[in-house]
Amino acid sequence: MTQLRSPRSRKTLESLAFETLAQALDPKAPENDPSNVWQPHPGPQELALACEADELYYGGQAGGGKTDLLLGAAITCHWKSVIFRREYKQLTGIVERSRELLGPRGYNANDCLWRLPSGRRIEFGACEHPNDVQKWQGRDHDLKGFDEICHFLESQYLFLSGWNRSTRRGQRCRTIATGNPPTTAEGEWVIRRWAPWLDKKHPHPAKPGELRWFVRKDGEDVEVDGPEPFEHTSNGRTETLHPRSRTFIPAALSDNPSLVGTDYEAVLDAMPEPLRTQLKHGDFGVHHEDDPYQVIPSRWLELAHARWTADAPGAMTAIGVDVARGGGDKTTIAPRHGAWFAPVLAYPGKTTPDGPSVATLVMQAIAGKAIVNVDVIGIGASAYDHLKPHIGARAVPINFSERSEARDKSGKLGFANRRAEAYWKFREMLDPLTGQSIALQPDDELDADLCAVRWTLQLRGIQMEAKDDIAERLGRSPDKGDACVLASFLQPTKLFSPTVSKSLTPARAKLRT
Secondary structure, three states: OOOOOOOOOOEOHHHOOOHHHHHHHOOOOOOOOHHHOOOOOOOHHHHHHHOOOOEEEEEEOOOOOHHHHHHHHHHHOOOEEEEEEOOHHHHHHHHHHHHHHHOOOOEEOOOOEEEOOOOOEEEEEEOOOHHHHHHHOOOOEOEEEEEOHHHOOHHHHHHHHOOEOOOOOOOOOEEEEEEOOOOOHHHOHHHHHOHHHHOOOOOOOOOOOOEEEEEEEOOEEEEEOOOOOEEEEEOOEEEEEOOEEEEEEEEOHHHOOOOOOOOHHHHHHOOOOOHHHHHHHOOOOOOOOOOOOEOOOHHHHHHHHHHOOOOOOOOOOEEEEEOOOOOOOEEEEEEEEOOEEOOOEEEEHHHOOOHHHHHHHHHHHOOOOOEEEEEOOOOHHHHHHHHHHHHHHHEEEEOOOOOOOOOOOOOOOOEOOHHHHHHHHHHHHHOOOOOOOOEOOOOHHHHHHHHOOEEEEEOOEEEEOOHHHHHHHHOOOOHHHHHHHHHOOOOOHHHOOHHHHOOOOHHHHHHHO
């Protein structure tokens, strides 16, 4: 089996022959063929059109000609294309631009479809809700285009890209995504997917236009050495994996002659921070502004990351276990050593089909006299039942739907249920002024999970957003976040403030000793 590791073999766009671009533009086409109505601007847009990557992310700054690239690629290089926006009403601008390029004839507004004289087809689509992707199942296109990719869920992008194919001999197939830096936690999956180019902390950064190859291995995105297929064995099954290439090409306002010299830069200057820096400079390192009802502030997580070290400072005190069975969810196990949290262990749900399989993983992770907090709603009950004979009272069943008698740190606010209590207490532990100096390993997925949770104030007290609603916005279940919150809940007295200790019921208080 090929060893999976960070590659050293690299290929840049500067080395690509521009004959590829010349062939794509099809200079032999008749004068009335629409393939002659659009030409890329010299520079990044031209390089993007000629790019050999299977998945191209083009963008960064506002006004860099992103939408035109999608239309131009569809008009000149592809025969059956679809360009998506998250909502249908957001398609207005791109449809109007296509009319400017292609004229008044050939567009069917009911079907959102262009039929060009050359035989090319360009379709427009949207997926406002997560399940809207099902309408596109099996619909093949040799170009899958995504305008403003950060508005989409990762699950939507992966599903829709799954039918990037063609039966036309010699036709290349690719996915082009365009967009600015994400402005919400839900869009930060884009930084993770193109991390070698966008994540400043990546250990092996890539240059703009450099090709890297990736495969999906055991449910995870893994970077490999190159494009050669290789065999991989998992759970007794051997299959051949075929890597696909990715790259990122930054686009700047100065690269777009159509907007240079206009007052658009002044418009960007007038925007509030951090939006101004994100759009004007295309800075993917600038964090988005937190939602007013975000439970855990992003800044507090940054401080927790800064406190984290690779070595555990003491004995393991607790483990949080969030159980999944099948589907796209993961069984997650979060070990905790006092205020220091170890990296969250995540296992595809298909590998934990029953309670014994989860209990085995927990027993492998546990050390010393750590207690194990298990979410017992639904399928977690079986895992708890199989853990209890091994560790006795240190196996703690957590039912987040139970009523809470606890109060917040101020003593003024109650909680709608135990889930609200657990998340709010974790927030208080992260508070840089009055908290417990929690240390968390930097993990983009964990951060997204924790930052995605919203709260409201109800008659019963603080109420957390429903987990299903969070999963709908993230495109996945916030499994890592739940595991960390479980690990922080109902801990020994010495690890908690007096306010938190008072929240324990008499039955649970016995578990502290």
